[in-house]
Amino acid sequence: SQQGEEDPQALSIQEGENATMNCSYKTSINNLQWYRQNSGRGLVHLILIRSNEREKHSGRLRVTLDTSKKSSSLLITASRAADTASYFCATDAPQAGTALIFGKGTTLSVSS
Amino acid sequence: GAVVSQHPSRVICKSGTSVKIECRSLDFQATTMFWYRQFPKKSLMLMATSNEGSKATYEQGVEKDKFLINHASLTLSTLTVTSAHPEDSSFYICSAKRGPGEKLFFGSGTQLSVL
Numbered sequence: 001s002q003q004g005e006e007d008p009q010a011l012s013i014q015e016g017e018n019a020t021m022n023c024s025y026k027t028s029i030n031n032l033q034w035y036r037q038n039s040g041r042g043l044v045h046l047i048l049i050r051s052n053e054r055e056k057h058s059g060r061l062r063v064t065l066d067t068s069k070k071s072s073s074l075l076i077t078a079s080r081a082a083d084t085a086s087y088f089c090a091t092d093a094p095q096a097g098t099a100l101i102f103g104k105g106t107t108l109s110v111s112s
Numbered sequence: 113g114a115v116v117s118q119h120p121s122r123v124i125c126k127s128g129t130s131v132k133i134e135c136r137s138l139d140f141q142a143t144t145m146f147w148y149r150q151f152p153k154k155s156l157m158l159m160a161t162s163n164e165g166s167k168a169t170y171e172q173g174v175e176k177d178k179f180l181i182n183h184a185s186l187t188l189s190t191l192t193v194t195s196a197h198p199e200d201s202s203f204y205i206c207s208a209k210r211g212p213g214e215k216l217f218f219g220s221g222t223q224l225s226v227l
């Protein structure tokens with residue numbers, strides 16, 4: 001089963017521009033996490049935002065969470081070619097022992 | 113930080129054979145591990161939840177007899193793809209949490225190709 005829907009599915013930008021990806025989910029959550037995946041590789045954890053948080057920053061990343069709208073956004077500022085990857089949001093339910101449920105992902109292409 | 117090790121990273125096998133994938137939590141005990149499957153250009157789909165000392169919980173549509181999961185210790189879970197067929201070719205990823213509400217640590221994945 002999949003919880004989240006990312007928007008857009010694909011995004012192409014130039015280096016230096018900002019990239020914004022959105023994620024919507026359906027059920028209550030304990031936290032929401034963003035991951036990055038390069039083609040054919042494993043996942044890299046980017047940032048975790050808890051349900052009682054509204055915004056979080058990590059370097060060039062900014063994540064927002066709106067639990068009333070069941071949505072989150074990931075902003076990558078001053079993008080670089082190396083940011084080219086697929087980005088997934090994943091939700092963690094409040095119940096203990098539950099798995100992360102992933103959204104469909106956004107494929108970001110940053111051209112130099 | 114916590115590390116999850118997955119092995120092998122890539123395997124090519126003939127149709128009809130069985131393939132075992134191992135997932136180890138290296139510096140923490142994981143009573144629960146999770147197995148995901150990912151098709152090319154698609155997202156991760158949860159296959160099953162592996163519980164130490166008990167039977168795995170499979171997601172709807174995942175064949176228990178096809179994908180055997182064994183979580184024999186607090187640091188090791190294995191996924192065996194039995195009688196593999198070309199349609200089983202996929203990227204399989206395991207993961208584990210240190211505790212409730214914590215982030216999930218992922219293995220590096222196994223690319224299975226069934227000829």
